[in-house]
Amino acid sequence: MERLTSKQRFMAALRGEPVDRPPAASITSVANYELMDVVGVHFPAGNIEAEPMATLAAAAHDVMGFDSVMPIFSIAQEATALGCYVEWSDPTTMPNPATFPWRDPAAEMKLPDGFPDSFLEDRYVRCAIDAIRLLKKHFGDAVMILGKVMGPWTLSYHLCNVQEFLYNTLMNPERVRASLHALKVVPLVFAKAQLDAGADAIVWADHATGDLIRATMYRDFLLPLHKQLVPQVRAPVILHCCGPTGDRIKYFSQVGFAAFHFESKVPAEKAVSEAAGRLKLAGNVNNPVTLMTRGPAEVRAEAQRAIDAGVDIIAPECAIPLQTPIANLKEIVRTCEDNRK
Numbered sequence: 001m002e003r004l005t006s007k008q009r010f011m012a013a014l015r016g017e018p019v020d021r022p023p024a025a026s027i028t029s030v031a032n033y034e035l036m037d038v039v040g041v042h043f044p045a046g047n048i049e050a051e052p053m054a055t056l057a058a059a060a061h062d063v064m065g066f067d068s069v070m071p072i073f074s075i076a077q078e079a080t081a082l083g084c085y086v087e088w089s090d091p092t093t094m095p096n097p098a099t100f101p102w103r104d105p106a107a108e109m110k111l112p113d114g115f116p117d118s119f120l121e122d123r124y125v126r127c128a129i130d131a132i133r134l135l136k137k138h139f140g141d142a143v144m145i146l147g148k149v150m151g152p153w154t155l156s157y158h159l160c161n162v163q164e165f166l167y168n169t170l171m172n173p174e175r176v177r178a179s180l181h182a183l184k185v186v187p188l189v190f191a192k193a194q195l196d197a198g199a200d201a202i203v204w205a206d207h208a209t210g211d212l213i214r215a216t217m218y219r220d221f222l223l224p225l226h227k228q229l230v231p232q233v234r235a236p237v238i239l240h241c242c243g244p245t246g247d248r249i250k251y252f253s254q255v256g257f258a259a260f261h262f263e264s265k266v267p268a269e270k271a272v273s274e275a276a277g278r279l280k281l282a283g284n285v286n287n288p289v290t291l292m293t294r295g296p297a298e299v300r301a302e303a304q305r306a307i308d309a310g311v312d313i314i315a316p317e318c319a320i321p322l323q324t325p326i327a328n329l330k331e332i333v334r335t336c337e338d339n340r341k
Contacts, residue, residue: 023336036056050128058135067143082101084099088124199235200236219248304335
């Protein structure tokens with residue numbers, strides 16, 4: 001088969017069209033200490049300054065050979081613009097929200113004054129948009145450029161606190177629905193800005209994971225909202241949800257997501273069976289054991305198992321640990337190359 005460009009390969013896989021080999025993808029984050037040393041960009045600059053962020057993201061392709069790049073390494077890019085405090089200065093960790101403006105049951109759940117303009121001008125939101133623009137200038141249409149947004153469920157974790165929000169799914173479901181309703185516009189605004197800057201698709205992170213809630217909770221609270229929101233994004237949308245999710249893939253496949261990025265807690269064979277051709281799949285090479293602590297041979301075996309099972313796009317299961325060796329990440333790419341047709 002004729003050799004495809006990285007973007008052509010990735011887009012063909014999303015559409016279910018023939019590919020010359022399985023795409024190898026950076027979908028959440030493949031940033032690690034070793035890669036930072038190679039390109040001379042470290043945290044916090046890689047999280048808060050557009051040019052370093054773009055340089056580190058580009059290295060997923062330029063250094064390691066992945067078919068896609070994704071510059072938003074943390075889950076906190078929107079949080080500061082919505083009123084959370086985030087500590088960005090630690091070079092050794094991914095930043096997370098540390099305050100929760102809606103945690104108090106009496107707190108009014110509304111977006112900050114001036115939204116969406118104030119949101120889009122926030123330093124950290126602007127950084128991500130500008131980094132995508134730089135990546136588009138660097139790669140053009142040769143490499144798949146992914147943007148990323150937090151969906152209303154994950155944003156509710158950030159604004160309300162995870163424990164408080166999950167408690168309310170049982171004790172105060174109307175407050176949960178009010179939070180989701182208030183936040184539903186945020187990923188649409190951020191996705192549009194990223195697409196306007198040059199992103200080719202959007203990763204939509206909504207962590208309604210089996211580690212925290214039952215599948216029926218996703219069905220009752222979030223599925224109707226996803227059906228309403230995702231079709232409004234004018235590009236392919238890739239759902240990312242961590243943890244054991246095999247029991248809710250049947251619901252994910254009803255939304256209109258182009259693909260589901262899934263974790264190793266769901267065996268590749270089960271994910272393919274549950275998707276039943278209605279949803280493309282990306283993943284699911286294990287992070288904390290295989291990629292971080294094992295060697296290339298073990299990575300190859302796991303990536304090959306995903307390919308053999310019928311996973312469409314091969315990738316780490318989630319944002320990798322920062323200690324992950326480059327050699328292990330490159331082995332995902334080599335395995336996909338060795339499956340060239």
